[in-house]
Amino acid sequence: xxxxxxxxxxxxxxxxxxxxxxxxxxxxxxxxxxxxxxxxxxxxxxxxxxxxxxxxxxxxxxxxxxxxxxxxxxxxxxxxxxxxxxxxxxxxxxxxxxxxxxxxxxxxxxxxxxxxxxxxxxxxxxxxxxxxxxxxxxxxxxxxxxxxxxxxxxxxxxxxxxxxxxxxxxxxxxxxxxxxxxxxxxxxxxxxxxxxxxxxxxxxxxxxxxxxxxxxxxxxxxxxxxxxxxxxxxxxxxxxxxxxxxxxxxxxxxxxxxxxxxxxxxxxxxxxxxxxxxxxxxxxxxxxxxxxxxxxxxxxxxxxxxxxxxxxxxxxxxxxxxxxxxxxxxxxxxxxxxxxxxxxxxxxxxxxxxxxxxxxxxxxxxxxxxxxxxxxxxxxxxxxxxxxxxxxx
Numbered sequence: 001x002x003x004x005x006x007x008x009x010x011x012x013x014x015x016x017x018x019x020x021x022x023x024x025x026x027x028x029x030x031x032x033x034x035x036x037x038x039x040x041x042x043x044x045x046x047x048x049x050x051x052x053x054x055x056x057x058x059x060x061x062x063x064x065x066x067x068x069x070x071x072x073x074x075x076x077x078x079x080x081x082x083x084x085x086x087x088x089x090x091x092x093x094x095x096x097x098x099x100x101x102x103x104x105x106x107x108x109x110x111x112x113x114x115x116x117x118x119x120x121x122x123x124x125x126x127x128x129x130x131x132x133x134x135x136x137x138x139x140x141x142x143x144x145x146x147x148x149x150x151x152x153x154x155x156x157x158x159x160x161x162x163x164x165x166x167x168x169x170x171x172x173x174x175x176x177x178x179x180x181x182x183x184x185x186x187x188x189x190x191x192x193x194x195x196x197x198x199x200x201x202x203x204x205x206x207x208x209x210x211x212x213x214x215x216x217x218x219x220x221x222x223x224x225x226x227x228x229x230x231x232x233x234x235x236x237x238x239x240x241x242x243x244x245x246x247x248x249x250x251x252x253x254x255x256x257x258x259x260x261x262x263x264x265x266x267x268x269x270x271x272x273x274x275x276x277x278x279x280x281x282x283x284x285x286x287x288x289x290x291x292x293x294x295x296x297x298x299x300x301x302x303x304x305x306x307x308x309x310x311x312x313x314x315x316x317x318x319x320x321x322x323x324x325x326x327x328x329x330x331x332x333x334x335x336x337x338x339x340x341x342x343x344x345x346x347x348x349x350x351x352x353x354x355x356x357x358x359x360x361x362x363x364x365x366x367x368x369x370x371x372x373x374x375x376x377x378x379x380x381x382x383x384x385x386x387x388x389x390x391x392x393x
Contacts, residue, residue: 004348005070005390006356007051008364009038012382014053016071019377023354023368026377032074033065040343042130043390047137051390052156054127054142062126064142064156077156122146122166129343131186135193143183147174147200149212162212165198170217170234177201177237177256178302184342185241189248197251197266202237205253207266218266222255239282240342244291252294252321254284254342259296261321272321277308282342287370288353292320295347295355295371297340306337314357316371330374331365338363343386350391358384 002021008014013031037056044050053065053074065074125145133139138155148166150159165171174181185199196208197218204219222236229235237256244250253260253269258279260269273279278298287293294317300308307313311334314327338361348354355371358364362381365374 002350003392004350004354005043005048005392006346006364006366006377007041007043007071007386007388007390008358008378008381008384009041009053009343009386010358010362010382010384011037014038014041014055015378015381017364017377021350023348023350023366028378029071031382032071036060037126038385039126040129040386040388042132042388044132044137044140045134046132048390048392050132050137050155052130052132052140054130056126062124064127064130066156077152077154078158122148124148125180126182128182128184129186131188134188134190141186141188141196143186143198145180145182146176147171147181147183147203149183149186149198151212162208164208164213165206165215168215170203173234174200174203175235185238187241187243187251190245191248195248195265197241197243199238199241199253201239202235202256204234204236205238205241205251205266218262219269220267221262221269222260223258224256226256240284242284242286242294244286247291250291250320252284252286254281254296256280256302259284259321272317274317274322274324276315276324281340283340283345283357285345285347285355287355288347288349289351290318290353293318293370294321295345296324297345297357299339305339310335310337312336312338312359314355314371314374327367327371327374329372330367336361341385343388344384346387346389348389348391354389356387356389358387360384 006017013034015030017026019026033055039054041053049070051067055063067074127142127144129143131141139153142150149162152159183200187197189195194211199205206215207218208215217233223230224236227235239254242252249265251262258271259273261272262269281298285295296315312331315324317324338359345357353370355367360383363376364378366377367374
């Protein structure tokens with residue numbers, strides 16, 4: 001019988017929630033790495049026992065953890081005999097990332113120019129998003145802050161920056177969003193291993209067609225009135241991008257204001273916010289079996305990060321945008337002031353698609369009927385930063 005594993009990253013540790021295909025009774029394991037911020041954790045499709053975790057601490061720095069047994073045990077890739085499991089300083093981490101790499105011109109790109117014209121040094125702060133390859137459990141990508149993209153081909157033992165992204169020409173113009181200048185979205189094309197999409201806040205969306213060696217912005221149609229040039233090539237605050245793997249040319253975006261859609265691999269975007277009560281939010285996802293069915297969680301505004309009127313609602317479109325319906329059954333009807341962050345929603349691949357999301361209040365909600373009804377599968381966790389799902393057949 002099929003089973004589901006929900007991977008939850010929180011402000012104070014990682015949790016693994018498991019259930020059978022009925023998705024009614026859940027077992028909770030954790031916290032793993034208690035007290036650490038777990039920005040993201042994601043499992044490999046090539047090996048269902050492989051899970052990667054981004055583990056961050058303001059004191060100890062950034063680590064990558066790996067499990068090869070479905071989350072029962074964990075280890076740091078790259079540890080040498082005698083090295084501690086917890087480094088005393090960030091630059092001593094065994095799976096440390098490169099701090100200085102060269103652009104295509106051979107000159108290090110070490111600064112970013114903000115809109116006020118000032119220059120700011122590039123810093124490695126944390127890993128925002130981990131994306132394993134579809135075909136090889138040892139190949140995994142990492143999006144970091146300040147925005148850059150890294151790849152490991154040895155299961156996290158070592159990392160190399162795909163420096164064409166920062167060095168392609170617009171990198172010096174990127175500027176941080178309110179939460180930092182993070183590369184938070186990585187989308188791999190299962191039909192074309194050379195094509196990669198990424199998104200950065202606040203820079204926009206970019207595409208590579210040669211495996212990450214070269215990049216170009218794909219932001220035509222995005223408008224950001226808070227920018228000096230609202231139609232600029234880069235600088236847009238993209239919150240999240242989603243794609244159904246069966247249609248790799250169709251992208252959906254939750255932007256800082258506006259839900260957007262592209263039907264040509266990001267070459268052009270148009271708004272599909274339609275009848276949403278507000279077009280501000282952080283998360284967007286696509287039904288596992290219906291490429292035109294989308295999910296978003298609107299929140300009140302960019303200054304009030306909570307549901308409208310204190311009513312938690314997921315909105316679903318079955319038409320690829322514009323026409324949206326509220327999904328409320330089983331969700332709080334009043335006095336709810338949580339947020340759902342950009343990596344905190346996921347879907348499973350069972351016949352009746354399950355949808356999951358976590359909140360900054362520590363709840364993880366699940367729907368086993370594509371969003372028609374919801375129930376909390378765990379409460380009172382630390383604030384949820386990410387939710388991912390593994391489906392085991």
